[in-house]
Amino acid sequence: MAATMEAVSGPFIYADVLDYKNLQELVINNRITWLVHYSALLSAIGEANVALARRVNITDLCIQRPRTIYGVSKVHAELIGETDRWRLSCVNKDFSVCPTYPTAVIVPRSIEDETLKKAAKFRQGGRFPVLSYYHRNNGMVIMRSSQPLVGAHRRRCKEDELLLQAVLGGSDLGYIVDTRSAQLAKQATLIGGGSESKSYYINWKRLHRNLERGKVLQESLIKLVEACNDQSNNMDRWLSKLENSKWLSHVNSALITAGLVAECVEREGRSVLVHGSEGTDTTLLVTSLARLILDPECRTISGFQALIDREWIQAGHPFQLRSAHSAFSHARLRHEAPVFLLFLDCCWQLSRQFPLSLQFSEALLTRLSQEVYASNFGTFLCNNDKERPRRKGTQTSTRKSHFLKTNSLWAWINRPCELGRYTNPLYECNSLAIWPSVNPQSLQLWQGMLSVCLNGKPCTVW
């Protein structure tokens, strides 16, 4: 029960988090500007005194508000104990560097904010490489960004190269996982994009894995729904329509790519940078799945919420554009794409293969798959943190003030009376990485996701 201060160097002082007076003194005497709350009650004590636990534990307070920077700061707080190579940067505090990033991001300590600003100009939408996951076992990281703006003239950016070099630290090799095929990445140079060239990023090795996105994905879901609604009652037709929809192929390749990234980190002991083109869709899919494979903490209910909060909501997945219309409609909207649904499906496949390792149940995934399209809560509103107002009174637009009136889905789910429904009764903590099998025979159709359009009863037991 001790509060940890962010201390680069200099004195360490132990403080009791419950002793406000002492804490206040400390802050004033040491001119502390940053206070990171990094404490939690042991569950046994917490159970004995619920009121106390609520007062001390941060989860209750922070992730239940969609407008906090819970994820980033918490990860940073965890990092403090591990390494001094990373820092929290507020270069984006007014969203001027990258409109789709949150205000605070984690970057290598040796990189100045000015460098970040320049690097951001070299990345599409300003999404410069930031930390997504720090693997405690070996100190390797997963970074994510958008594609570099190489263009037809093969531009380069020293700051970006510097940034990535700093990510590697002393290591001589890192992997860049591009979620486009090599050919697509090459084509992107014609419209100003591209991928990191070997000669400028000598210590990075590029791997291409083609993940479908956007329209193709939406088309796939529409076909899947059509297949489920087919009235002919003919097995061959169903199988060929299921195959034709390619939905499970997308699930398969997402899991393969995430497995690859996790393999780089855990088995190879290398850091990885993941990006596609915009860095807001397949990139997030891959990084969040890789985290789920590697990090036991993400497999708890609160950890999973935090993962979604940080890797999807704050990381700027444009929920409003991607899930504007129902997934089950035939309307072809330009930006509509069920990327998040694909993520949930992959999580479900993991839960099938490791039924004891995930603390959340299928019900949570099903709930999320519905909430993301039609919700009573504000959690999945807007496209990025910039659109989400931080404080009452400072915003004028009506949409933003509406947002302030919404409640958090997490707060609702985390109420003790609801939580039981979303908990896997067989959960037991498994500290190992969970490597999913990606054989076609090991993947199944997630009927829960489609239960809306399937007339049959979804299977309720495991």
Add this chain to the structure above:
Amino acid sequence: MEHITTPKVEQVKLLDRFSSRATAGTLYLTATHLLFIESNTAASEETWILHHHIAVVEKLSLTTSGCPLVIHCRNFRVVHFVIPRERDCHDIYSSLLLLRRPASYDDLYAFSYNPKQSEQQRAGGWQLIDLASEYERMGVPCDHWQLTDVNRNYKVCDTYPRDLFVPVSASKPIIVGSSKFRSKGRFPVLSYFYQEKKAAVCRCSQPLSGFSARCLEDEHMLQAISKANHNSRFMYVMDTRPKLNALANRAAGKGYENEDNYSNIRFQFVGIENIHVMRASLQKLLEVIGTKSLSMTDYFSGLESSGWLRHIKAVLDAAVILAKAVTVEGASVLVHCSDGWDRTAQVCSLGALLMDPFYRTIKGLMVLIEKDWISFGHKFADRCDQLDGDPKEVSPVFTQFLECVWQLTEQFPQAFQYNEWFLIQIHEHVHSCQFGNFLGNCQREREELRLKDKTYSLWQFLLNDQENYVNPVYQPGFSETHPVLEPSTLPFSFKFWRNMYHQFDRSMHPRQSVLKQVLSLKASNRDLEKAARALEAKLQKQGVFLSIAVDSKSKDPVHPVRPKSLILSAPLNCKEDEQKLSVCDRVRTVEGSSSAENGYNEEEEEPASFTKPEPTLVSLERGVARMTC
């Protein structure tokens, strides 16, 4: 024994079917098993392959690392050995060819298998399932159905059992006349009696009607069955074949009932394909799922073109029609196919399973199999290739039945007392020839073989292991609210049965098993309760009474009991044991999961630099590559 020339080969490699993993070990050939023991010192795993399980042995062409020997088993295990010397490989190969199919029944494993039971226990095992009491449970004999002794000596039909139930109004001449008009003499008899509506499920073989022949006795027989049920003015005759097949049979003097000749019947085809189509279909399915690094697209198109799930659906569809006719319309149904021992057995038994909750219990499924499959003469010896017979007679008809049951357990998890391991165990032993139950083609043959004196019964063996086969979410009360199951037979309700067809491919399975977990939780719960009781008894001896602890336990036995006093007062070594156990469990459940096995990296660039396999693996991989080139 005379077939074995090389009983032991060292430094054999066992290759994993899907990943590049290989293990080295020693191969032993015994009179009954082929045995592979890993030479890895720590956890030397053993692979036992019963000779009777072997379906195909292939010797592939020589490679640098040795001579590959691929064995396909009836329980869907596929093993790939690499034997260093070609001569050893050839010896094993030719021995296996002779050993896998004995020429006579006496050489089957069942006649040498000895579980060290007394004669009394052996006899007890055979008395476990009593069909007479099963018919009694159904409610026959009654005022419309009686036991006939016409087949006492297997005179009328040698593939039927001795005891048969027929309508009271069907006299002996009618039965005999009818049997002469039915293929193989298999006249209409009772298979299941639905007491609530007095409706009967009867079974027979196809009539020898040709283009115009008719038989008055047979018409009387059907009339009698129809009349035995007052609830319905007509009865259904279900021909389980596709119409085209039935038409073709007419040319051979067989065929189907003409509705004009039989009063008050409603005739229907349901279109289940014959044994040859089913055999080819399974063959195709196994080929598809055995492909290394199979793509999602190929998997689905392979699944489609194999037609396997289509056939499973057809069988279940027919059973649903049967169950509906009986339970909803209250009509009697006569089911037949060509000879009335394959498709008819499938449809009758599945129909009964849908109608009667008893068959959804462990004992009930045994009774059902004993009745509709074993006693009515499903040709297990031919279909499962027990002896060196005609390969065209082999067909996975019974496997399909088990799969249909499994599909139902997936749809109604709480309705079945047994879990899928029970089904898989039965499948295993149908082919193992380790027990007497499934030997031979019909009851008469079994009696001639004196199986009850010479072999053991599988059912006793399974019941001894019962706790492993209990479905943890089974709710006995479910049958009261849902006496009749109404499954969905829409295509998306059917799944691929991975645990059956990939039973031995560890990389395919869920990495943690809910079933195992629940079973071990239950077991540890039992142990803890036992320990608690023992300790309480001890305390009581000492004159201490712990009333509170006792109460909390008896109230809530489902949750793992965790009273503080228990853990504190338990002997120290007990606690350690528990910890050890849980550690082992964890290792076991997660060990199957390794990124190397999954091959995320298979499609592109240099995999060698990436996955870093052990040196032995690399050379093996090359060996395989060359072999396939």
